[in-house]
Amino acid sequence: MAYFAYPQLKLGRTCSKKVQQSKFMYVKDEFTINELSEATQVEPRNIRFYIQQGVMPGPVGAGRAARYSKKHAEILRNINRWKRAGFSLERIKTLIHEDAPVDIEIRPAKLGVAEPYARVYLADGLEVHIDSARTELNSEMINKLIKSINQNYRDLSTEAKKQSSKKSR
Template structure:
């Protein structure tokens, strides 16, 4: 099943304004949404495009240079820049369970949004298995004490 995002949701996910997103659309930096008007929606490919644009902007590239890179079929990935004191960094917090949060730096993770979703689901499943096993072992130990 394909995830659909509204323009507001997509802008929020990438931490840009809707106005900036519309500007990128107008400039052809990202592909057009699916559908028209109020029914328009965006998908994981749009999210990937925006993450790549943000990564390149962080590396200091102009929008003109980014547009030229996006036109290439084999656009290079830029090396991750190490943050310096005073730099502002956008980090996503993925809540896995009470007291368990995964922090993801999208500029350094170098994973697609689909890969991140797969990783998140695998971590959630693993956590649930571990806690379920611990709960079962606790019950078995209680049974032994009762005998």
């Protein structure tokens, strides 16, 4: 049973009623490696590898007594996001240690790799492609974005028609 639906993982917030009923809440201060793994969808062996490579700090304690913090979960979330964006592990390590917000330029889709996405038609010749696995926007935010784009398009289209009619006079 997964405790969180990744990538909607948000620190200090619950994702659904099912999450609220689970025994594990992200508002906890400490996690075992298995809890951290389940919450972030990162295998324990990968968590250990990231620690070994110096990408993220180690836990407090050792062995079965090892405990991970919310900061570890945040780092793993960023690692996953940056990996999807095509960053190398060395670059990710640098980004984490810089501790600064990073704007990510999403890489183009790979040839021959099927990736599901939503295709929203706004007007003739205008569409938006949304890959929910690569964005941190929830469905409500995506709807707001689409409405905003649609409104801007209508405004610009009206302006273009006015300019076109002025030129033809």
